[in-house]
Amino acid sequence: MxxxxxxxxxxxxxxxxxxxxxxxxxxxxxxxxxxxxxxxxxxxxxxxxxxxxxxxxxxxxxxxxxxxxxxxxxxxxxxxxxxxxxxxxxxxxxxxxxxxxARPLQAPADEPVGDDDRVFLVIGAGAAGTAAVTALRDNGFPGRVLLVGDEPSAPYDRTALSKFVLAGDMPPDEVPPLRPADWWARQRIERVVARVTHLDARARQATLADGRVLDYDAAFLASGGEAQPLEVPGHDLPGVHLLRSREQAAAILADVRPEGRAVVVGNGFIGLEAASALRKAGMAVHVVAPHGTPFAKQFGERLGRMFRALHEDNGVVFHSTEVAQVDGEDRVHGVTLKDGTRLAADLVVVGVGVKPATDFVEGVEKEKDGGLRLDDRLRAADGLWAGGDIARYPQDGQWLRVEHWRLAQQHGRLAAANMLGADQAFEAVPFFWTYHFGKRFEYLGHAEDWDEERIEGHLDQHRFIALLVKAGQVQAVVACQRERATARLLEALGEPLDVERAWHLVREAERE
Ligand SMILES: Cc1cc2nc3c(=O)[nH]c(=O)nc-3n(C[C@H](O)[C@H](O)[C@H](O)COP(=O)(O)OP(=O)(O)OC[C@H]3O[C@@H](n4cnc5c(N)ncnc54)[C@H](O)[C@@H]3O)c2cc1C
Ligand code: FES
Structure with a gap:
């Protein structure tokens, strides 16, 4: 031809x-x-x-x-x-x-066809919820699908907020949508912009803030995490921000001034991504957190020190203490720390963690932090599945609650299959990425504790692979600029993986 x-x-x-x-x-x-x-x-x-x-x-x-x-x-x-x-x-x-x-093959038609009088309800139009409604259609479900979410815009990529929006590299309304604009009508997904105020798992019924009641045959709950405020005087002054939604990112951006002063409270991923972005936007940035080494709990002291050095080399100043109060009258003008230091601030970003947004849910087993206890099929109750940041699920003898974008979507996809009768257990290996000063770091697997770190490459040049190892078995991997190798390792971590085999896979992947 x-x-x-x-x-x-x-x-x-x-x-x-x-x-x-x-x-x-x-x-x-x-x-x-x-x-x-x-x-x-x-x-x-x-x-x-x-x-x-x-x-x-x-x-x-x-x-x-x-x-x-x-x-x-x-x-x-x-x-x-x-x-x-x-x-x-x-x-x-x-x-x-x-x-x-160069002429692509015709993709099979993806519009839903057929009859099914069941109603499937998905609560939370974020990572997990959007993946779930997509998978319901991909798996051929032709019945009604309602996606209820309380954010005004169509689902979008939340992970871009702390990386690109705060840096001024991406206007808030250009954050990538998760599905194309015409997809929702084509797929007959009914988007309902509303807050669910009550979910009764036993009655299979959700009540919305405006009083509407939605009955369902099966539901997927993915209401995500609520960013937690500081509990100190002045925490609610204008200029003190949380970061979870596009609107919150836009509000921070409105306070960003090159040469201005920002205080970031918390040195977790959101806090440090925000610090990196605000430095890029030209602000002076101070980070306040009780533990001086970021990510020490997740990655260990040595890798944590590398993250701190990367930030310090780019002008971020760390304070190993807590905030005593936020200062200001009409709006924030500073922060007083417990060690007595006073920091001037034009804006404050609070990144001290999230709480599962499940207060409105009744008839399921909840943990103290609000997380939902699921079985390995991601089921919370008859007819109700859950996933994403609210999910505490069993895997390999552990109970995990993992706040990762890709994992939330994996939950959504598996739950959708199970809502349609697949009866599959959730077994995916967690994967997380985070972005600081132009470098993307990756975290594969999940390690609660480990007895050694095996590092190959150069931490100071941010080109390395670190294996977190317990009794000779790789529990998790942290890496930067070694992406083909981590693609191989992520697959391999699905089975027990010893150190020797891990390095073998790395060498194989990087062979030219
Ligand atoms: C700024 C930022 C950057 C991040 N960067 C990364 C990253 O680089 N890599 C990574 O792996 N993870 C990252 N994460 C974490 C990741 O975004 C979350 O783990 C993921 O979004 C969880 O998905 P989810 O579906 O559980 O919740 P969400 O995506 O938060 O979706 C939940 C949705 O439910 C809505 N909702 C809540 N309660 C109700 C209710 N009662 N009624 C109706 N709707 C409701 C919420 O408004 C929200 O829209 C980041 C998070 C943030 C905030
Ligand atoms: S570009 Fe993100 S998964 Fe491929």
């Missing part, structure tokens, strides 16, 4: 990664699968990562940036944060040469 172009020789295509080619200006990824080749979209539908920098293993292509993965055979989505499959292109192999056409 005339529009096929010869693009490669089969024997020269590696099997452990994709190869990017261009046909008529169209970037296409060739992925070799034995003697066959697939031609797929070359950039990730999530945020545009070049997929040739990812890894190929166990029949899947793994994105380097945030580890979405796709089935090689047909580009189907296997794991988020992408929510769409890859486009496919016609390809053929003749006499060892690979020919591709």
């Amino acid at each position: 005339a529009d096929f172009a010869r693009v490669a020789t089969l024997s020269e295509l590696p099997q452990d990664r994709g190869t990017r080619v261009e046909v008529d200006g169209e970037p296409i990824l060739l992925v070799r699968d034995g003697m066959k080749v697939q031609a797929l979209q070359a950039t990730c539908p999530h945020a545009g990562a070049p997929l040739e920098q990812g890894a190929v293993c166990a029949g899947r292509l793994i994105c380097p940036w945030h580890k979405a993965n796709f089935r090689i055979q047909d580009g189907a989505l296997c794991e988020p944060p992408a929510l769409d499959a890859l486009r496919r292109y016609p390809v053929r192999v003749e006499k060892g040469e690979v020919y591709v056409s």
Whole structure:
């Protein structure tokens, strides 16, 4: 056929990664699968990562940036944060040469067809909720789907707020939406912008703030975390901000002045991402937290010190104490610390943690912090599944509550399948990324405790892989600028992984 172009020789295509080619200006990824080749979209539908920098293993292509993965055979989505499959292109192999056409194959129609009189309700239009409604349709459910959320805009990528919006790199209204604007009507998802004030799991009924009552056959609850305020005098002065929503990010941005002074309370991920972004916006930034080494609990002292040094090298000043009070009359003008230090401040960002937003839920088992205790199918009660930041779920003999974007979406996808009768256990390996001064750090797995850190690479140059190891087994991995290797490790962490095998996989992934 005339529009096929010869693009490669089969024997020269590696099997452990994709190869990017261009046909008529169209970037296409060739992925070799034995003697066959697939031609797929070359950039990730999530945020545009070049997929040739990812890894190929166990029949899947793994994105380097945030580890979405796709089935090689047909580009189907296997794991988020992408929510769409890859486009496919016609390809053929003749006499060892690979020919591709730049005209994508027609994707199967994705509109829901058929009849089903059940009503599925999803509460919380964030990471988990949006993934759930998408998966309900991807799994062929044609009945009514209602997505109730109290944020005014269509679901968006919350993770961009602390990284790009506060830095002035992305206007709040340009934060990427999670689904295209025309998708909701095409998929017949009924978006309801309202607050749920009462969820009665036994009666299978949700009541909205305006009095409407919604009955459901099955529901997925993903109301996320509520950013917690400071509990000191002055905490509610204008200029003191929490950061969870687009509106809150916009309010912070409105107070950002180059040469202005910001105090960040809390040295967790949100606090330090905000510190990095506010430095980029030209502000002087002081971070206040009782423990001087950020992330020491999650990653250990040595890696924690690396994060602190990265921030200090970029002008952030740390104070190892707590806030005694926020000073100001009509608005904040400073912060007094418990050690007596007074810091001038034009704005304060509070990042001291979140609490699961479940006060309105009745008829389920709740933890002290408001988290919902789920079974391994992510079920909270008959007809009710839950996921995301509110979920406490069992895995490998531990109870986990994990505040990660990708994991919330994985919950949503699995719960959707189970609402349709799949009866699958949740087994995904947690993955988290965080962004500071232009560097993306990755955290794979989950380690409560470990007895050694094995580090390969250069912490001071932010190019390394650290294995958190307990009794010779890798519990978790922290890494920066080693994305193909972490794509392999994330897959491998699904099974017990010893240190030697982990380094072997790293070497294999990074072989040129
Ligand atoms: C600024 C920021 C940056 C982040 N960056 C990263 C990152 O880089 N990597 C990462 O892995 N994770 C990151 N996270 C964490 C990640 O965003 C969360 O783990 C994830 O959003 C959890 O998904 P969720 O669906 O449980 O909750 P959410 O995404 O918060 O969605 C919950 C939704 O439910 C709504 N809601 C709550 N109560 C009700 C109610 N009663 N009625 C109706 N609606 C309700 C909320 O308003 C919200 O829209 C970040 C979080 C924030 C705030
Ligand atoms: S760009 Fe591929 S998962 Fe984010």
